[in-house]
Amino acid sequence: MSGGEVLAVRYGTRTTTCAESYLNWHVYREPDAAFTMDYFFWVVRDATGRTTLLDCGFAPDVGRRRNRDLLADPVAVLDALGIDPGSLERLVVSHAHYDHIGNLDRFPAAEVVMTRRELEFWSGPHAARVQFAHSTEPDELATLARARDDGRVTTFDGHLDLGGGVELIEVGGHTPGQLVALAPVPGGRAVLAADALHFYDELTADRPFFVVADLAAMYAGFDLLGELAAPADHVLVAGHDAEVGRRFPGRVPGTDDLAIRIEVDA
Numbered sequence: 001m002s003g004g005e006v007l008a009v010r011y012g013t014r015t016t017t018c019a020e021s022y023l024n025w026h027v028y029r030e031p032d033a034a035f036t037m038d039y040f041f042w043v044v045r046d047a048t049g050r051t052t053l054l055d056c057g058f059a060p061d062v063g064r065r066r067n068r069d070l071l072a073d074p075v076a077v078l079d080a081l082g083i084d085p086g087s088l089e090r091l092v093v094s095h096a097h098y099d100h101i102g103n104l105d106r107f108p109a110a111e112v113v114m115t116r117r118e119l120e121f122w123s124g125p126h127a128a129r130v131q132f133a134h135s136t137e138p139d140e141l142a143t144l145a146r147a148r149d150d151g152r153v154t155t156f157d158g159h160l161d162l163g164g165g166v167e168l169i170e171v172g173g174h175t176p177g178q179l180v181a182l183a184p185v186p187g188g189r190a191v192l193a194a195d196a197l198h199f200y201d202e203l204t205a206d207r208p209f210f211v212v213a214d215l216a217a218m219y220a221g222f223d224l225l226g227e228l229a230a231p232a233d234h235v236l237v238a239g240h241d242a243e244v245g246r247r248f249p250g251r252v253p254g255t256d257d258l259a260i261r262i263e264v265d266a
């Protein structure tokens, strides 16, 4: 598949530790260490030229409250890329955590696409329990519910072909209805893991992230990502790994090096 483009926009960052990031870190019996965790959303231009966003980043004030460093307001980066949030037609939500739907209210015209399971979970009976709720913001879940009530949310189960070479696959694990995306890029296809894979280490060392709704589904997601990314013309893009910026050297001019071009054999 060719004729498409994917940009990973690195809009935020923080320093974290292994013990704070990996589930039950103590079982690995390794010393703790600090590392950089980046925050991304993704701009997908499909083979027909249509622009879709995958997630929209944390809201600046919420990021500040949660001690995340904002490198640029996601909407300002879109502006630099010539994308008008007010007229954006399609926003795919990988899952409903604060760092993925934080700016949803700034895309008033967009069709929101996500899994049915993810949408239903966050208005369901367990969403307010602290182990789930700590990764969400009530106002943002309310914005999502309003979009649903306005008929702007399209949901699916399992698999959705968006056309133009873009496909969405429900994997669960990190959240009940977490999805991953496939999209055409120069030289092949990108596997956009979002938070089905925060860090490449989760896959290579088989170490789940600490925020997990279903551990078996998370491991199954790792297996699926490994299969999806196996062809030589496919590249795997982790959702929070600073390594993304090193693996993919291409940058879009005028974005302060925040818009990273995802390419095969870059």
Ligand SMILES: [Zn+2]
Residues within 6 Å of the ligand: 097, 099, 100, 195, 239, 240
């Ligand atoms: Zn995230």
